Amino acid sequence: MSPSDVFTGFLHVPWGDYAGNIGWGLARTLAYTVASFLGAAVLGLLLALMRLNRLRLVRLPAALYTEVFKNVPLLAIIFVTYFGLPSVGIKLSVFAAGVLSLVLFYAAYLSEIFRAAIAGIHSGQNEAAQALGLGRGTTFGHVVLPQALRLALPGTNTMFVDLLKSTSLLVTISAAELMTQAQLIASETFRALEVYLVIAAIYFAVCYPVSQSLLWLERTIQAGVPLSRGRRRRLRLARTLLAGETP
Amino acid sequence: MTQHAVNVEAATARPAVTIRGLRKSFDGRQVLGGIDLDVPGGRIVSIIGQSGGGKTTLMRCVNLLEQPDDGVIEVNGEAICAGGAVTCKDLARLRQRVGMVFQRFNLFPHLTAVENVVLAQMHAAGIGEREAVERAVRLLTRVGLAHRATAYPERMSGGEQQRVAIARALALGPTVLLFDEPTSALDPESTGEVLRVMRELAADGMTMILVTHELPFAREVSDWVVFIDGGKIIEQGAAADVLDRPREARTRAYVAKYAASG
Numbered sequence A: 001m002s003p004s005d006v007f008t009g010f011l012h013v014p015w016g017d018y019a020g021n022i023g024w025g026l027a028r029t030l031a032y033t034v035a036s037f038l039g040a041a042v043l044g045l046l047l048a049l050m051r052l053n054r055l056r057l058v059r060l061p062a063a064l065y066t067e068v069f070k071n072v073p074l075l076a077i078i079f080v081t082y083f084g085l086p087s088v089g090i091k092l093s094v095f096a097a098g099v100l101s102l103v104l105f106y107a108a109y110l111s112e113i114f115r116a117a118i119a120g121i122h123s124g125q126n127e128a129a130q131a132l133g134l135g136r137g138t139t140f141g142h143v144v145l146p147q148a149l150r151l152a153l154p155g156t157n158t159m160f161v162d163l164l165k166s167t168s169l170l171v172t173i174s175a176a177e178l179m180t181q182a183q184l185i186a187s188e189t190f191r192a193l194e195v196y197l198v199i200a201a202i203y204f205a206v207c208y209p210v211s212q213s214l215l216w217l218e219r220t221i222q223a224g225v226p227l228s229r230g231r232r233r234r235l236r237l238a239r240t241l242l243a244g245e246t247p
Numbered sequence B: 001m002t003q004h005a006v007n008v009e010a011a012t013a014r015p016a017v018t019i020r021g022l023r024k025s026f027d028g029r030q031v032l033g034g035i036d037l038d039v040p041g042g043r044i045v046s047i048i049g050q051s052g053g054g055k056t057t058l059m060r061c062v063n064l065l066e067q068p069d070d071g072v073i074e075v076n077g078e079a080i081c082a083g084g085a086v087t088c089k090d091l092a093r094l095r096q097r098v099g100m101v102f103q104r105f106n107l108f109p110h111l112t113a114v115e116n117v118v119l120a121q122m123h124a125a126g127i128g129e130r131e132a133v134e135r136a137v138r139l140l141t142r143v144g145l146a147h148r149a150t151a152y153p154e155r156m157s158g159g160e161q162q163r164v165a166i167a168r169a170l171a172l173g174p175t176v177l178l179f180d181e182p183t184s185a186l187d188p189e190s191t192g193e194v195l196r197v198m199r200e201l202a203a204d205g206m207t208m209i210l211v212t213h214e215l216p217f218a219r220e221v222s223d224w225v226v227f228i229d230g231g232k233i234i235e236q237g238a239a240a241d242v243l244d245r246p247r248e249a250r251t252r253a254y255v256a257k258y259a260a261s262g
């Protein structure tokens, strides 16, 4: 098949008929990505905090978890949760099994990133907060977490895009996301090359802007642009007072 | 060694901090071996001595960043710890009354100068946002940093950062300020800026406990100088006596060394 055959091959796929499939698949892909990422971030943060705990009894299970799930292929986790668990009476929907697998897997990686970020904050920060009478919760929320987020952002961004791409593995449990739709269209049109090239291009078209925006977010925060409304309001008030006006 | 912790003139002032029999060990190694010290209100007490002598630990006990093993500490007449137990019921309030300035500034790097001064006002002292910002701006102006109020710490010189740290501690209205080697990480110019601010605080009657190796400055501002070595007070007295006419050999050696190195 020559390159020009590939080009004319694109025209043999009735894309208009499949626009609905592709749109739906894209929506499913994004739903899996967002739900799994939120879950993985929460579990990852919990694991990170556990691994930084004083008590060995708390640290150990979290460390064990992280090592296990970092060293098992995602596909194996998907198969265990979807095909394996029903034999012990746990029957999950495709969506639940898909999200659970991604959460379990990515939480392990995110916990490593979060742990390093939190541990990377100088002990003097905690001391200063304590010496100012800030409680443990406030210290974590206003001093440790904002700094840790900045440190964790680059690694977390990489993981987000990685997770988005990994949702394509859910084709193995027919999750109705982009890759599953691609398989369907390819089998109906017998145009595997053209269809998979287009689907790959769609993944790229989603991932590239996402990773660029996350990069922009990193640079914006690095440049010291305050993102929260409260911070902007306080800075505005300070500037007004400094300018000697009555706000 | 004298047991008279308070000089005659200062004896009339109400004690801001009283320390009796303070002991602290780390991993079985004694770091403070029975410290008695009085800091009258409105006075400045300097603590000098070789590093490793226990100066930082002593300061950290006064705001309970470190829990003493034994002894009594009173702040403004209220016992905050006794016999190895913390008796202070409200740690946040204690730390509002006892401010601390660190050698390495420890500013919050993700916040601008003014936000550094605002944070604890709002989240520890429960002061409203508007009042907190107004007070922060006033204090930054007072330490000569109005023009740097919206800058981040990493864009500031060491001297500027330490002055922000002083404003941050002042914002909670402390009755006592603890300074732990506030100029040790600074170049001479920055040191001058910070000492100028501290001099003004002294003139305003702020009670201060100061750990420093800047002997000329200690000589100038302190009412009382305490020399600590090996976790014990070796010698204490009026600044001129201890620094110009030290009686103990160890004090003499220390004073000679730091007077020579400037």
Ligand SMILES: Nc1ncnc2c1ncn2[C@@H]1O[C@H](COP(=O)(O)OP(=O)(O)O)[C@@H](O)[C@H]1O
Binding pocket: B026, B027, B031, B049, B050, B051, B052, B053, B054, B055, B056, B057, B058
């Ligand atoms: N948290 C700690 N754990 C163990 N040892 C400590 C701790 N803090 C201080 N020390 C030890 O206590 C001694 C006194 O330290 P420090 O109070 O910092 O002295 P200084 O401020 O006079 O240099 C040193 O030997 C130091 O290593």
Ligand SMILES: [Mg+2]
Binding pocket: B052, B055, B056, B057, B180, B181
């Ligand atoms: Mg020290």
